[in-house]
Amino acid sequence: MRLTVFGTGYLGAVHAACMAHIGHEVLGVDIDEEKIACLAECRPPFYEPGFQEVLVRTLDSGRLRFTTSPAEAGQFGDVHFICVGTPQRADSFGADLRSVDAVVDALAPHLRHGGLIVGKSTVPVGTASRLTQRIRTLAPAVDADVAWNPEFLREGFAVQDTLRPDRLVVGTQSRRADLTMRELYGPMLRAGVPFISTDPATAELVKMAANSFLAAKISFINAMSEVCDAAGADVMTLAEALGCDPRIGRRFLNPGLGFGGGCLPKDIRALTARAEELGVDQAVSFLHQVDAINTRQRQRTVDLARHLVGGTFSGRHIAVLGAAFKPNSDDVRDSPALDVAAxxxxxxxxxxxxxxxAIDNARSAHPSLEFAADVSKACQSADLVLHLTEWPQYAQIDPARLASIVCSPKVLDARNTLDLALWRSAGWTTRALGRP
Known part of the structure; x- marks a missing residue:
């Protein structure tokens, strides 16, 4: 098929390259000329394992190219994907849909008869219905379908999640659109990927519901870590025991500093905002507490760090391991690590x-902080080492060697992934959230 992908950020660029990889002809579209130039020259504007290799292959094959022209996209594509950002609005918890609307406004005058517009961006329920009316107003002579196909990408695993997803959720308003999407994703369906066919409203809700459920699970175990601190119990053993229950499961039951990034925080807030608009805000009121628990983990980390350095930060040198909101990513949006550091x-x-x-992105976001190119320089003469992003490299640190260059061998593991027994044997004072 001939596909266009509007928005070549993290979601759009990966989706465009992977769709070309499975055999479609793809045109990536963006208003950012610099970003388009970088992608066309095979210089990804973000870090994602495996993405550059797919980009090289698909550009060389001729199946993938990029443009800044909506008119070219409208004439080229049979299916048009919307993959732009929907950040939190500045004045409320609601999602900012201006970029989504801008795509529709730019594309509608150039649509070919019978085109299919497919949203992948995370949006409030009811967006597809609103966009359908918008297109009918802007291009009344065009019989265009609007469908929703939410993404479920994990940063650090985006290529894998696109090519081998655990499910495909597609909300359509016509049999024609449903058949088109089944043909488009044919290689995945033949590989046995579940295809969940539904209406657009349900498809829109699936993504926000999934992120909200995940956020609730993370905040629950973090709430238990606070109880464990007060009671002298061990949250890691608690999590292991809970995870053995098949009704609960161990995945994402990882106590620590909490979640961040460009999805979970803004999505749970957007869901509460949309529920309020629909008059059912009480149904999801618990999400406010989920959000509050997550934010409180950051201050708990600051407070414990202050205690470890004697009650005051004044004049202390603190080394922070990690700036990205999660490992295998250079994304620092709402990074808990950088928030604690600041x-x-x-x-x-x-x-x-x-x-x-993630140092370059972190420096742009927090220019007042100091940054070091290697762990030793960051920890030189440190009074305390904070482990705030669970990069696998940090679990491989030799604590005995590191102890020789710090001022005071004290470490706070806010991600609960270091071998604290090993660090203690090397002479370190160790602490972790929720562990005695």
């Missing part, structure tokens, strides 16, 4: 941050 700096500490790939 809070500690504002309390008077000298803070130096290390991250394997």
């Amino acid at each position: 809070r500690i700096q504002r309390c008077g500490a000298q803070v130096c941050v290390h991250d394997p790939v």
